[in-house]
Amino acid sequence: MLIVGAGPAGLYAAYYAGFRAMSVVVLDSLTEPGGQLAALYPEKVIYDVGGIPAILGRELAADLYKQAMTYNPVMLLGHGADQLFRLDDGSFLVTTTTGLLIHAKAIIVTAGIGVFTPRRLPVGQEYEGRGLRYFVPNPQELAGKRILVVGGGDSAVDYALMLEKVAASVTLIHRRHEFRAHEASVEQLRASSVRILTPYQVSAVYGDDRVTAVDVTDHDTKHVERLDVDEIVAALGFVAELGPLAEWGMELRQRHIVVDTTMATSVPRIYAAGDIADYPGKVKLISVGFGEAAIAVNNAAVAIDPSKKLFPGHSSDPDRHPTER
Ligand SMILES: Cc1cc2nc3c(=O)[nH]c(=O)nc-3n(C[C@H](O)[C@H](O)[C@H](O)COP(=O)(O)OP(=O)(O)OC[C@H]3O[C@@H](n4cnc5c(N)ncnc54)[C@H](O)[C@@H]3O)c2cc1C
Numbered sequence: 001m002l003i004v005g006a007g008p009a010g011l012y013a014a015y016y017a018g019f020r021a022m023s024v025v026v027l028d029s030l031t032e033p034g035g036q037l038a039a040l041y042p043e044k045v046i047y048d049v050g051g052i053p054a055i056l057g058r059e060l061a062a063d064l065y066k067q068a069m070t071y072n073p074v075m076l077l078g079h080g081a082d083q084l085f086r087l088d089d090g091s092f093l094v095t096t097t098t099g100l101l102i103h104a105k106a107i108i109v110t111a112g113i114g115v116f117t118p119r120r121l122p123v124g125q126e127y128e129g130r131g132l133r134y135f136v137p138n139p140q141e142l143a144g145k146r147i148l149v150v151g152g153g154d155s156a157v158d159y160a161l162m163l164e165k166v167a168a169s170v171t172l173i174h175r176r177h178e179f180r181a182h183e184a185s186v187e188q189l190r191a192s193s194v195r196i197l198t199p200y201q202v203s204a205v206y207g208d209d210r211v212t213a214v215d216v217t218d219h220d221t222k223h224v225e226r227l228d229v230d231e232i233v234a235a236l237g238f239v240a241e242l243g244p245l246a247e248w249g250m251e252l253r254q255r256h257i258v259v260d261t262t263m264a265t266s267v268p269r270i271y272a273a274g275d276i277a278d279y280p281g282k283v284k285l286i287s288v289g290f291g292e293a294a295i296a297v298n299n300a301a302v303a304i305d306p307s308k309k310l311f312p313g314h315s316s317d318p319d320r321h322p323t324e325r
Helices: 008-019 057-071 154-164 183-190 243-247 286-304
Strands: 002-004 025-028 074-077 081-086 092-096 101-104 107-109 115-118 146-150 169-173 195-197 200-207 211-218 224-228 231-234 238-241 256-258 270-272
Touching: 002 008, 002 092, 008 025, 008 057, 008 107, 008 286, 025 101, 081 243, 107 286, 146 154, 146 224, 154 169, 154 183, 154 231, 169 200, 211 231, 270 286
Parallel strands: 002 025, 002 107, 025 074, 107 270, 146 169, 146 231, 169 195
Antiparallel strands: 081 092, 092 101, 115 238, 200 211, 211 224
16 A cells, blocks of 8 residues: 555554555655644644644654554655556556655555645755754754754744754744744744844855854845854745646546545545545545545555455454554
């Protein structure tokens, strides 16, 4: 089973496909699991996931990842799904943007709002992974460091506030005077120890193996300041597009994949779940994506092997779960 997208729907589908004893490959073009939770709102509290009264986006992403890994799927992060080839026996070959070839008897597309690409910092891209990053899944990784956060939206302000608690210092630069983030967060930011520089942009990045310093330039006065930093967190937003999946032959409606009540798309043995799946009455929520993922996996199990039952049994049944509780 190939699952395209490691957002909440894809991670949950990976768990469920493992529970159904399938061998599973999960692809995500991003290097972090969690989809929108990790990319767009890691520091926001989510209140409407059943059974979890309140949880941070990044914490839910981490828990979903842990659950997804229960049956050891092959998790290919940083690999986008690219071209689809259908074989005579009804199975598929899918190429990845990184040159891999994956054979799958069925596919579940949980691609959310499509391929997310972080808006890159215009300079210093060669330092990505060596002091320049677009995600902070675990703030402790940056404990004691001198950090530059770049951006003016919710993610940038949330990251600055989160990192202030563990970092040696945090500077936030934004190219405009006004922030796009929630007013309350901006007020919190102004009251914090975060150094705020506006309207500034990063004009050069210096380092050897890793980033050591940056030049930041005042947009109005062109004044340049050199800052010694250990880590740059670029939170400049993401671009999302359906990308190669649009060419897979599935019926689409307004950039979403049309599914029936079994989550089947118009291409046999390709299913869709989560934000990308569309049907009358669709509601785009994490909890809805979980249910759709379970429906998709169980129907795919029967499509691959008609001798299997649609109902998977209960995970609480004795001998059905591999981990200790
Ligand atoms: C600010 C904000 C707050 C929100 N708050 C809530 C809330 O409180 N409660 C709630 O229920 N919902 C909330 N949502 C909505 C919720 O985040 C989405 O419904 C959920 O993330 C959808 O999950 P998904 O797995 O379908 O897709 P996504 O989370 O979008 O994940 C899809 C993944 O697929 C990957 N992908 C796409 N195309 C490809 C490809 N070709 N190859 C490989 N990988 C690919 C992407 O990189 C991405 O990681 C919020 C959304 C936002 C933006």
